[in-house]
Amino acid sequence: MSDRPPEAIAGVSEADLTGQTVLVTGSTSGIGREAALAFGRLGADVVVHGRDAEAGAAVCDALERTAAGDARFIQADFASLDAVRSMAATVREHTDTLDILVNNAGGLFPNGGLTDDGVAYTFGVNHLAPYALTTALEDELAAANGRVITTSSRAHRGAQFDFDGLQEPETGTGMTAYARSKLANILFTRELARRWDDAVTAVSLHPGAIPGSGFARHLPGPIASMIQAADRLPDAVVDRFFATPVDGAATVVYLGAARSVTERSGEHFADCTPETPSRAARDDTTAKRLWTVSERLAQSS
Numbered sequence: 001m002s003d004r005p006p007e008a009i010a011g012v013s014e015a016d017l018t019g020q021t022v023l024v025t026g027s028t029s030g031i032g033r034e035a036a037l038a039f040g041r042l043g044a045d046v047v048v049h050g051r052d053a054e055a056g057a058a059v060c061d062a063l064e065r066t067a068a069g070d071a072r073f074i075q076a077d078f079a080s081l082d083a084v085r086s087m088a089a090t091v092r093e094h095t096d097t098l099d100i101l102v103n104n105a106g107g108l109f110p111n112g113g114l115t116d117d118g119v120a121y122t123f124g125v126n127h128l129a130p131y132a133l134t135t136a137l138e139d140e141l142a143a144a145n146g147r148v149i150t151t152s153s154r155a156h157r158g159a160q161f162d163f164d165g166l167q168e169p170e171t172g173t174g175m176t177a178y179a180r181s182k183l184a185n186i187l188f189t190r191e192l193a194r195r196w197d198d199a200v201t202a203v204s205l206h207p208g209a210i211p212g213s214g215f216a217r218h219l220p221g222p223i224a225s226m227i228q229a230a231d232r233l234p235d236a237v238v239d240r241f242f243a244t245p246v247d248g249a250a251t252v253v254y255l256g257a258a259r260s261v262t263e264r265s266g267e268h269f270a271d272c273t274p275e276t277p278s279r280a281a282r283d284d285t286t287a288k289r290l291w292t293v294s295e296r297l298a299q300s301s
Helices: 030-041 053-066 081-094 121-136 138-143 154-158 175-199 221-231 235-241 245-257 259-263 284-300
Strands: 021-024 045-050 071-075 100-103 147-151 201-206 268-270
Touching: 021 030, 030 045, 030 053, 030 100, 030 245, 045 053, 045 081, 053 071, 071 081, 081 121, 100 121, 100 245, 121 138, 121 175, 121 284, 138 175, 147 175, 147 245, 154 175, 175 201, 175 284, 201 245, 201 259, 245 259, 245 268
Parallel strands: 021 045, 021 100, 045 071, 100 147, 147 201, 201 268
Antiparallel strands: none
16 A cells, blocks of 8 residues: 555645545445545544444544544445435434535446345446435535535446436446446536536546455456456555555545635546546436436435
8 A cells, every 4th residue: 555645645635624524435445445534634524434334433433543523434325225315314413514525435236136226236326326315415515515526437438328227137247337337427427517516516536446445356357357466466566556545545535625626527537637538428418317317216216
């Protein structure tokens, strides 16, 4: 792992987030954990989220030892929109303003299936749950002129969005569904920036391929073999040739703390730098339709 923390890599070590509230979903391990700890070191009150209460408590303990702000854990399974809504209600009970929401939870799910709400599993967890959480916290985000940061992936470049089958079990290796959900993350960000305009700053990012994240075992053939091999290499070698959770978290922290980001709403980033996503990810007609469909699916569950 890098000797420098994410905030140093991002060049925002001097940022002061004291008094701000940050919610990082999927923050009990990996990129989310490193981002949550970094926001805490910058002075923010951090809401940690995950499915594992023990892991959540461990992150909160680490925040209490190293950070100036408060730490709180909320347990929720993003395969259930009821759990997402309950999570949003808990956030509202404890704060009137939410300065930064990091939609980081998600994954690649090779077994497909449906969520508790009858939605294609990968689409439901990776897109519909973040959509539902963000819209449920609209008032709190708007009150703070907050930032919504959504973790996507360069895997979106291989996808075209297909509205058919969103309520049918997924088939195949899971990679197609994953790429489509990451495309949805960028389309959601663009439409959020358009709809909420000056109320929030909405950005998405590619964090990099991270050995040790558990993600690689579901990737196709040679890619999986390469990243899994990296898991067995010494840290010094991995740090030189691959992204680490600290590296991936750096862009998240940059997007949360850098002042200039407020001028880049709707944009996509990698390595703390704006990056042009695929043509499909810049299709605003699809983005508007995706929002409408997501609203209907979220309300019908």
